[in-house]
Amino acid sequence: MExxxxxxxxxxxxxIxxxxxxxxxxxxxxxxxxxxxxxxxxxxxAIIHGRPRLGKTRAISYLIKVLPDEIQQNIPMFHIRCRTYTSPRENSFFEDILAGVGHAAAELGRPSEKRVRLKHFFIEVAEKSKQNKLVLFIDDAQKLSAIQYDWLMxxxxxxxxxxxxxxxxxxxxxxLIDRRKKFIKNKDFQIVGRFMSDSYQFRGLNNIQDFEILLDQYDDGTExxxxxxxxxxxxxxxxYFKKGFRLVNYANDFYDVFMQIQLEKGLPSEREIPMQYVTLTIEYIMKKFGYLGDNLSTLTKNQIKQAIINSGYIQSELILLDID
Structure with a gap:
């Protein structure tokens, strides 16, 4: 063996x-x-929406990393996560945003002072970047209430x-799309126009090509x-890598096994496959069947199925199907 x-x-x-x-x-x-x-x-x-576990949060982290080069502008971008508030308070809201953007004095002062501090922070980073644009990604935004949209406005x-x-x-x-419809029905056009002027439905893996692109990244797009x-x-x-072993060669098998599991468990055949469980499946295969595990030179559909089951995909999809 080489x-x-x-x-x-x-x-x-x-x-991994x-x-x-x-x-x-x-x-x-x-x-x-x-x-x-x-x-x-x-x-x-605008809105990015999709059902849970599709990888939206990781996608945003990836976008923040690559977008400045993609658009050839060093635009400051921030990614914050919205909390659940039993009773939305301006003080907690602005404190959470300040903490989310990395401000060192997020907890100090009254609500009005925190609002001013956030404004000055945004102005400062915009000036340093020599851009007149800022991008704020708000994760779990379905938790936002109408008053919080007013504060953001x-x-x-x-x-x-x-x-x-x-x-x-x-x-x-x-x-989020249902909230948008509700705001339109209630004629809250300012909120819709300011925060929901467009939308994009984020999806999981849907076809063999999706698997080919993803698996090829593990083979040649990572380091x-x-x-x-x-x-x-x-x-x-x-x-086995120098002898030609590549995960991308098993793209058809990955797709076939996921489709087989959907059929066996009564899941809708057109249901997209969440990125989280595909990632966990691949990581299991690397650790279980690679050099530090069984050190196998090939993969079988049964081994791929074992990895999918271990990922928790089946249990999660059955729970979501009941919720739907």
């Missing part, structure tokens, strides 16, 4: 072990194009007075350690 140098990585430190890595998918590429257009056209706000208006365009992108469940030129697949299948 051996060649593979960097030594401390136990548990590889991204930690889960701390970002990877492009077909859907993320589509989303990148859409969001680039929103920013380029100075949309004040105040921030938008104050920045607009300084010639700064704030694009607020709401990220959350499909409930660890940095500057090692060793992909994730090469690291875990070091004995």
């Amino acid at each position: 051996n060649y140098d593979i960097p030594v990585v401390s136990l548990g430190k590889h991204p 072990e930690t889960g701390k890595y970002l990877i492009a998918t077909n859907e993320i590429d589509r989303l990148c194009y859409i969001v680039s257009n929103w920013i380029g056209n100075k949309f004040p706000g 105040d921030v938008y208006n104050e920045l607009d007075e300084y010639g700064i365009v704030l694009t607020t992108i709401l990220v959350g469940h499909d409930d 660890f350690p940095m500057r090692s030129s060793v992909s994730f697949t090469e690291f875990y299948y070091r004995d």
Whole structure:
């Protein structure tokens, strides 16, 4: 069996072990194009929605990393997560945003002082970037209430007075579309126009091509350690990688097994496959069947099915089907 140098990585430190890595998918590429257009056209706000576990949060983290190069503008971008408030309070709201954008004095002062501090923070980062644009991604945005939209609108208006365009992108469940319909019915057109002027439905994996693009990233679009030129697949299948082992060669098998499981469990055949469970499936295959596990030279459909079952995909989809 051929051996060649593979960097030594401390136990548990590889991204496949930690889960701390970002990877492009077909859907993320589509989303990148859409969001680039929103920013380029100075949309004040828009919605990214989809059912749980599709990978929306990771997609936003990836976009923040690549969008400045994609649009060739060093636009400051922030990603915050909305909390559930039993009773929305201005003080907690602005404190959470300040903390989310990384402000060092998020907890100090009264609500009015926190609002002013946020405005000055945004103005300062916009000036430093030499751009007149800011992008704020709000995750779990289905939790926002009408009064919180009013507070966000105040921030938008104050920045607009300084010639700064704030694009607020709401990220959350499909409930966001229902909220938009409700605002329209109630004639809250300011909220709709300011924060919901367009929408994009984020989807999971739907076809073989989606699997091919994703698996190819593990084979050739990843690297660890940095500057090692060793992909994730090469690291875990070091004995067979130079002999041609590639996960992308099993794209048809991955898709077929997921479809087979959907049929067996009575799940809708057109139901998209959440990125979270595909990622967990791949990570299981790397660890269980790669060099540090069984060290297999090929994969079978039964092994792929074992990995899918281990990911929790079946239980999760059955629960969501009951909710639907």
